[in-house]
Structure formats: C-alpha cells, structure tokens
Amino acid sequence: MANAFARRFQLIVDRLTQGNKKQFAEMTGKSSSHIYKICRGTSRPSMAYLESLYDEFRVDLNWLLTGDQNDSGQISNSSESKDIVFAPMFDVQASAGLGAVVQGEEVSDYFAFNKAFLSRQLGVSGENLAFVTISGDSMLPTFQEGDQVLVDMSRKSVQSEAVYLIQTEDGLMAKRVRQVQHELKISSDNPEYPSWSMDLKKREENPVVGKVVWCARAV
Structure with missing residues (x-):
C-alpha cells in the first residue's frame, strides 16, 4: 500500500533517474526489487541507505522522512541535514x-x-x-x-x-x-x-x- 514516505521516495527516483527504478537501484547499490517495494510502500529502507543517499546525492532526509521541506527542495544544498x-x-x-x-x-x-x-x-x-x-x-x-x-x-x-x-x-x-x-x-x-x-x-x-x-x- 502506498504511503506518504513511498510517494516522496518515488519523487526522488523521478528527480534522479526520471523514474527509472532499475537505473536508480544500480546507481544506489540496491536490487531493483527492493526499490520497487519501497516505492510501493511495502518495505522501508535502512538508515544507512538513507544516509548514503544524502552523502551521494544530497537528498533532504528531513523532507523524505517527515515531509517538511527546506528552501532548497528535495535535493538539499545546505548543511541542515547534518544537524x-x-x-x-x-x-x-x-x-x-x-x-x-x-x-x-x-x-x-x-x-x-x-x-x-x-x-x-x-x-x-x-x-x-x-x-x-x-x-x-x-x-x-x-x-x-x-x-x-x-x-x-x-x-x-x-x-x-x-x-x-x-x-x-x-x-x-x-x-x-x-x-x-x-x-x-x-x-x-x-x-x-x-x-x-x-x-x-x-x-x-x-x-x-x-x-x-x-x-x-x-x-
């Protein structure tokens, strides 16, 4: 069942790979099936994986997990996530x-x-x-x-x-x-x-x- 987190995660996939889940999986070191499950809301990623998304792509984790978005959008350019x-x-x-x-x-x-x-x-x-x-x-x-x-x-x-x-x-x-x-x-x-x-x-x-x-x- 889709949920708010899954929808926001799908937006990240759309932003980084134009919605190509296979490409996103390869780019982030996960299996395609795992990415599909996250986007469907049937699985949740580990904290280590989310931190890697921030480290590599500056994904705004605060927005991804809570829905609260900073001025920089879904991909963060600030140091707020570090705090x-x-x-x-x-x-x-x-x-x-x-x-x-x-x-x-x-x-x-x-x-x-x-x-x-x-x-x-x-x-x-x-x-x-x-x-x-x-x-x-x-x-x-x-x-x-x-x-x-x-x-x-x-x-x-x-x-x-x-x-x-x-x-x-x-x-x-x-x-x-x-x-x-x-x-x-x-x-x-x-x-x-x-x-x-x-x-x-x-x-x-x-x-x-x-x-x-x-x-x-x-x-």
Whole structure:
C-alpha cells in the first residue's frame, strides 16, 4: 500500500533517474526489487541507505522522512541535514510485563532529532539510537502501555542502575537493571512483579541491547 514516505521516495527516483527504478537501484547499490517495494510502500529502507543517499546525492532526509521541506527542495544544498539524526522505530515491542516475543526488526518509521538536543538534553551522540514500543504494566508508573522509548544501543555495559532494554528467552524487556559481579539484578518499578537475576556466565552473548534514555508519550 502506498504511503506518504513511498510517494516522496518515488519523487526522488523521478528527480534522479526520471523514474527509472532499475537505473536508480544500480546507481544506489540496491536490487531493483527492493526499490520497487519501497516505492510501493511495502518495505522501508535502512538508515544507512538513507544516509548514503544524502552523502551521494544530497537528498533532504528531513523532507523524505517527515515531509517538511527546506528552501532548497528535495535535493538539499545546505548543511541542515547534518544537524539532524533519524532514529528508526523498530517493529518490535519491549515487554514491561512478562515478556513479548520479538516478531521481527523491520523499521516501521523514523523520528528526527536535532544533534544539539540529543547531546545537551540526553547526553547521547545520535548514533546507534532506536525506538521501541512498551508493552505491559510492570514498569508503571515510569512507563505505560504504548509508550515509545528511545534506546541508546551503544550503551551495552551496565555502569549504574538504570532502565535497560534486555534480550531474554521470552523476548525483549525494558527493566531496571544493576550489575553485581557477573549477575544482572533485574527488577520492575511495579511492585506487583517479582525481581530476578541473570547469570552472565551462562550466556554466550551480552543480553543488554541498550540503555533507555528517553520516553515519548501521547497526552
């Protein structure tokens, strides 16, 4: 199904290759089928691919992802895009209850942030950021069902007690975590849910996906 992003992406294809999707695919290093899917709205490109479009062709990513266009048009001649970073919204849920199995990691949307805001207010660089949606009530009152949390995936080491996104056998969970030697002590802000531990010595991979640094909530 066509959507606003797909229509704007099609305009970029029209602008750069007069609508020739095969030529656009070859020019940008993607398969023709992938470009067709993006234009139809059945697939979303990765952030790395979008950044390559900016680097190579100065595509205005802010316009492409949000519809807000600068004075330069769809192909940007300014440095404004360099001040903006885009955090992908992954099509997964982070359980704040008893666990939600990950259904996949397709990008469903993007959120634009000013780099200065991220650095000044959140203390993050803007790279390796992603949004996931909270499911469940175990982190009440901190997080509610449907909250969208921003995760800094570069922070995979638990330095101090905070809320982290962790991978468990039951799926992704947003939990309060502190590390004591080789164990992660995992708790919920809702006192009705029990605390538990995770022995890092018994796991082949680090279960910490990243640190939750911000929350977006509808009012």
